[in-house]
Every structure is written in structure tokens, then in C-alpha cells.
Amino acid sequence: MNVHDSERIAGILSEVGYEASNSIDTADVVVLNTCCIRENADNKLYGNLGHLSALKAERPGMKIVVAGCLAQKDKELVAKKAPYVDVVVGTFNLSSIPDLLSRADGSKAEMEFLDAPKEYDEVSSIAMKRESSISAWVSIQTGCNNSCAFCIVPSVRGKEVSRPFQDIVDEVRLLARSGVREVTLLGQNVNSYGRDITLSLRKGEIEGDLERWSGERWLLDPRPRVRPLFSDLLRAVGSVKGISRVRFTSPHPKDMVIETFEAMSETEAVCEQLHFPLQSGSDRVLSEMRRGYSSAKYLERLRLARSIVPDLAVSTDIIVGFPGESDEDFKDTLRVVEEANFDGAFTFIFSPRPGTRAAEMTQSFIDPEIVQTRFDALKEVVEVSALGKHEARVGRVEEVLVEGSSKRDSSVLSGRTRQNKLVHFVPPSDLELSEGDLIGVRIGSAAPHFLRGEVDRVISRPRVRQSIALKP
Structure with missing residues (x-):
């Protein structure tokens, strides 16, 4: 969720004319998008802010933005601990960042927080600058209705709000047309997706295009009941032309139902990963x-x-x-x-x-x-x-989606199987591979966190090809 929000922030800033900087030392705006699941995230934030304080002293025109869950949780405390911060914005206010930056004059931090998500009609229209050209996060809900004793998410992300069914499918179609081959449906409790929608539909609280909200399967049910729509969504997203893989994260065991497993099994694009x-x-x-x-x-x-x-x-x-x-x-x-x-x-x-x-x-x-x-x-x-x-899996030929060069050895390519296993392999000298290629890799050895193998064949190529620069 945090990575996805960072892509949204990058998209918002790009839309108003900012360009990504390769160095924090030359950036006009530095955004720290925070998480508060564990205590070390707090320490990391204030440690980074301490480093930025010295940098800002050298370059007074630089602006610092603190966004995300820690900002939502601590609110004014961030500005109190780091008075040189220019903008503090909560989890529900990402679209306000450009306006807050324009108002920030260095005298005090510009702050904005909401206590609940904005309507998904507005949230889903926010621009996106995705890190990968072949894989994409697709948000299907915000918030969480559970009350796990250790978890702070409900207090910083709010109650569950499901995004309209057809809006999600339409976004996936647009992604497929741009060359994306793999999507991951994202939510705090994905398998409860749509329960709030069907409850509102039964109460008559939603008017207009009902199919946009619930999808066709629920409306055609002779006795449409209040239920999650997640299995319906898996089937719909998995049927989008051009999408080879569908993943999701994270479900909650208490809400997992057989319909989800059936949709996973019966929808070819949905990966065998849970x-x-x-x-x-x-x-x-x-x-x-x-x-x-x-x-x-x-x-x-x-x-x-x-x-x-x-x-x-x-x-x-x-x-x-x-x-x-x-x-x-x-x-x-x-x-x-x-x-x-x-x-x-x-x-x-x-x-x-x-x-x-x-x-x-x-x-x-x-x-x-x-x-x-x-x-x-x-x-x-x-x-x-x-x-x-x-x-x-040693000896098997696994379907691997090529992602790029290995972080540790640029002469080695890496990709993932449908089961989300990381696979490293050296490409044959006579075969040009690109990001997004689906290939067969024969597994030769295994470690606890990855597999190694040799390219067996090319299965398919993406419509939009991205070349990979290999170094010896």
C-alpha cells in the first residue's frame, strides 16, 4: 500500500510540472512517505529528517514533505519535532500536496488531514507514476474494519471503503493497453472487498449505474445478498485481454471463502499464489x-x-x-x-x-x-x-516473467514465476530478452529465497517491449 501511495504522489507531482531527481542533494522537493506498522519506522523517519535538516540549511529553498501513515498518526507532532518540515499531509490527502507546497513559505508547516477517505470517484482519478512498465498495483479498497490488537492500520487508514467494481476493471483494461502484463489487487483486507457496496445497494443508498458499483454477476443473481464481491472481481480482472497474471494482497483468514479459491482455480490469469x-x-x-x-x-x-x-x-x-x-x-x-x-x-x-x-x-x-x-x-x-x-521445483520448467537485471549481478536477469518465486538466470548470448517477456526457465538449483535456472524457451512477448541493458 505504501509503495502504491508513493507512485500516486509521484504522479501528482509530475502532473503539475515536477520531474524526478536522481539525487536527494539536488532535489527541490523531498517527500518522505511514511509507514507506522512498526516502531523502527518512526525512528527511521526522524533519523532521515535529521539528515535533511543539515541539507536544508545549505539549500534553504528545498522543501520537505512528510506524508502517509506516520503523518496521519502523529499530525502536529511531526512539525513540532522537525520544525523545518514544510508540508505534513495524511493518508487521505495526497491530492492536496501540490497546493500545500505552493502555500509553504518556510514560516511554518502547511498541514492537512482528513479523518476518512475521500470518495473513490476522486481518489481513483489521481495520476500515477508507476515504477514498473509491466507490473502494476491496482487499489480496490482503502481502510480496514477489523480490530486486531496489534494493528494501527484502522486508525490511520480508516474504515473500509470499496472502489466501484467497473472502475477497477476499466483501470486494468487501460493498463493492459499500455503494456502491463501483471496486476496486483491491493487492499487491507481484499477478500472483504465489496461488502460495503452490496450493503449500500440493498439499502437503496446507491443510485445511477448500479453495474458500475457491483459488476454484472451480483445484479443478475436472483437473490442478490449482502456479500463481498472479491471472487467476482478476480474473474472480471482475470478476463481482461492482455493481462497474463493477477495477484492480490492481503486477505484475512477469517473472511476467506471457498468462492475465492474457486475463482483462483477457474480463472487462468489468476496466479497460484496466496x-x-x-x-x-x-x-x-x-x-x-x-x-x-x-x-x-x-x-x-x-x-x-x-x-x-x-x-x-x-x-x-x-x-x-x-x-x-x-x-x-x-x-x-x-x-x-x-x-x-x-x-x-x-x-x-x-x-x-x-x-x-x-x-x-x-x-x-x-x-x-x-x-x-x-x-x-x-x-x-x-x-x-x-x-x-x-x-x-528443481528440474521443472517454470513460467517466468522477466523483470530486469539482478540487483547483485547485472549480468544476470531475474523474474518471477506464477507462484511469485524469484528466479535468477543468465540469458543465452543468442537470445535478446526484454522486460515483460514470458519465458520458460528450467530450474537447476534452489535456495530458501530464490531459484536458479537456464532459459528453455520464449513463451510470449509483450506488445510494448522494454529492452534490458546487461553489463558483463
């Missing part, structure tokens, strides 16, 4: 977290997904050291992780966020050394399962 946040394998901790499911229910839905979607790769999120987590609780997490046999996991040490229920559980905070030991043990278990999943 990010399925577990957070903990302890039922007691899950209850304290207010996650709304048990470990058994989680594993049941995971088995269902794998039975419906062939060759499904599953990743997850896990928090270690939630307040009150006992040795037995952690053992439960290890047990569930081993049984789930994930392809990968994002593992985090609990970070108390002000304003959340968990941050107030100070009497139950766990010794950092104990948490670190558990974190290391969990990481080892995850890497064993990830390596096993990758080794099972």
Missing part, C-alpha cells in the same frame, strides 16, 4: 490478538485452498513475542508452521504501536532476549520448509 497471514499458531494468542479464527480453522482453510488450487504457493506473516506469549504458545506456533509447510514467511518481532490494545499490555511484555531466541528458531523452521518447497 499470502495467508497466520500471525500466531497459539489459539490463546490468536484470541488475544482478536484475529477471529483458531489455528485449526486456519489449517482447514489452507487445506481447502490447496485442494482447489493446484500447485499453490503459500506465504504468511507471523509475529513473535506478542504480550503474554508463553513457551507453550510459541511451541504451538512452531507446530502450526511445520504443519502448514509454507513457501515463505514474513516474520516480525512484536512492536507496540501507540493507540492499539496490545501497546497497553505492558505488564505482559516479554524479555527481548527470549523473543530474539524464539524469532531465530522460527526463522530456521520457515527456511527449512521454504528450501524444501524450492528443491521440489
Whole structure:
């Protein structure tokens, strides 16, 4: 979500005449788009602002913008801690940045915040400057209606607001015409997408073009009920000509339904990839977290997904050291992780966020050394399962979407499989490959976080080709 918002900010500034700078030292405007999921993000912001203070002293005309979740959370505190900041703007006010910059005269920070998202009619019209020409984030909703004890997202992103169904499909069509081959549907809880729309439709609160809001399938249902529209959306986006791959992030296990798995299986473009946040394998901790499911229910839905979607790769999120987590609780997490046999996991040490229920559980905070030991043990278990999943792919020819040169070795190209596996390969000397090419790569070796292989064949080329400069 943060990356997507940064692309929107870049697009907004480009529309009013700004050009991207290659160096922070020569930029007229520096934008820090912030996240507040974990505490180190706060520290990183103020550390960066300290560096910019010295730079601004040398170049007084430079303007500094702080945007995003930390700005929404801290509001005036940002300007108080860093009085040289020119603009502070919340998560719902990105379109106001040019106007705030024009008003900023250095005397005080220009600030603007809303307590709820703007109407999606306005939000979706904001310009976009995307980092990739072949892959694109597509926002389908903002906000979150859940109340997880550790999460600050609802307070900085607001309640769920779903974007009109047809607006999303139309955006994907435009992207396909511009050469984009892969889209990722983005939301805080994607599998609840559209529930607010169908509720409003049933109440008669939406007038005009109803199909624009709900899509055709819901309107044609003899008994249209209040329900999410996510499975319908997967089918519609997956049928857009020119789109080879559809991904989504992130769903919530308590809201995951069989219709989503069926849409994944029956829609060719939808990738065999599922990010399925577990957070903990302890039922007691899950209850304290207010996650709304048990470990058994989680594993049941995971088995269902794998039975419906062939060759499904599953990743997850896990928090270690939630307040009150006992040795037995952690053992439960290890047990569930081993049984789930994930392809990968994002593992985090609990970070108390002000304003959340968990941050107030100070009497139950766990010794950092104990948490670190558990974190290391969990990481080892995850890497064993990830390596096993990758080794099972050795010898197979995987469909890979070429992304560009490897960050570590510019003579090596990288791309991703439909399961979102990172693959490195050296292109044959007699074959010119471009960003966006779909190729077959025969996997020769595996590591926990990537695969290596050799090009077997070219499957298809994008209509708009982007050459890749290789260095020896």
C-alpha cells in the first residue's frame, strides 16, 4: 500500500510540472512517505529528517514533505519535532500536496488531514507514476474494519471503503493497453472487498449505474445478498485481454471463502499464489490478538485452498513475542508452521504501536532476549520448509516473467514465476530478452529465497517491449 501511495504522489507531482531527481542533494522537493506498522519506522523517519535538516540549511529553498501513515498518526507532532518540515499531509490527502507546497513559505508547516477517505470517484482519478512498465498495483479498497490488537492500520487508514467494481476493471483494461502484463489487487483486507457496496445497494443508498458499483454477476443473481464481491472481481480482472497474471494482497483468514479459491482455480490469469497471514499458531494468542479464527480453522482453510488450487504457493506473516506469549504458545506456533509447510514467511518481532490494545499490555511484555531466541528458531523452521518447497521445483520448467537485471549481478536477469518465486538466470548470448517477456526457465538449483535456472524457451512477448541493458 505504501509503495502504491508513493507512485500516486509521484504522479501528482509530475502532473503539475515536477520531474524526478536522481539525487536527494539536488532535489527541490523531498517527500518522505511514511509507514507506522512498526516502531523502527518512526525512528527511521526522524533519523532521515535529521539528515535533511543539515541539507536544508545549505539549500534553504528545498522543501520537505512528510506524508502517509506516520503523518496521519502523529499530525502536529511531526512539525513540532522537525520544525523545518514544510508540508505534513495524511493518508487521505495526497491530492492536496501540490497546493500545500505552493502555500509553504518556510514560516511554518502547511498541514492537512482528513479523518476518512475521500470518495473513490476522486481518489481513483489521481495520476500515477508507476515504477514498473509491466507490473502494476491496482487499489480496490482503502481502510480496514477489523480490530486486531496489534494493528494501527484502522486508525490511520480508516474504515473500509470499496472502489466501484467497473472502475477497477476499466483501470486494468487501460493498463493492459499500455503494456502491463501483471496486476496486483491491493487492499487491507481484499477478500472483504465489496461488502460495503452490496450493503449500500440493498439499502437503496446507491443510485445511477448500479453495474458500475457491483459488476454484472451480483445484479443478475436472483437473490442478490449482502456479500463481498472479491471472487467476482478476480474473474472480471482475470478476463481482461492482455493481462497474463493477477495477484492480490492481503486477505484475512477469517473472511476467506471457498468462492475465492474457486475463482483462483477457474480463472487462468489468476496466479497460484496466496499470502495467508497466520500471525500466531497459539489459539490463546490468536484470541488475544482478536484475529477471529483458531489455528485449526486456519489449517482447514489452507487445506481447502490447496485442494482447489493446484500447485499453490503459500506465504504468511507471523509475529513473535506478542504480550503474554508463553513457551507453550510459541511451541504451538512452531507446530502450526511445520504443519502448514509454507513457501515463505514474513516474520516480525512484536512492536507496540501507540493507540492499539496490545501497546497497553505492558505488564505482559516479554524479555527481548527470549523473543530474539524464539524469532531465530522460527526463522530456521520457515527456511527449512521454504528450501524444501524450492528443491521440489528443481528440474521443472517454470513460467517466468522477466523483470530486469539482478540487483547483485547485472549480468544476470531475474523474474518471477506464477507462484511469485524469484528466479535468477543468465540469458543465452543468442537470445535478446526484454522486460515483460514470458519465458520458460528450467530450474537447476534452489535456495530458501530464490531459484536458479537456464532459459528453455520464449513463451510470449509483450506488445510494448522494454529492452534490458546487461553489463558483463
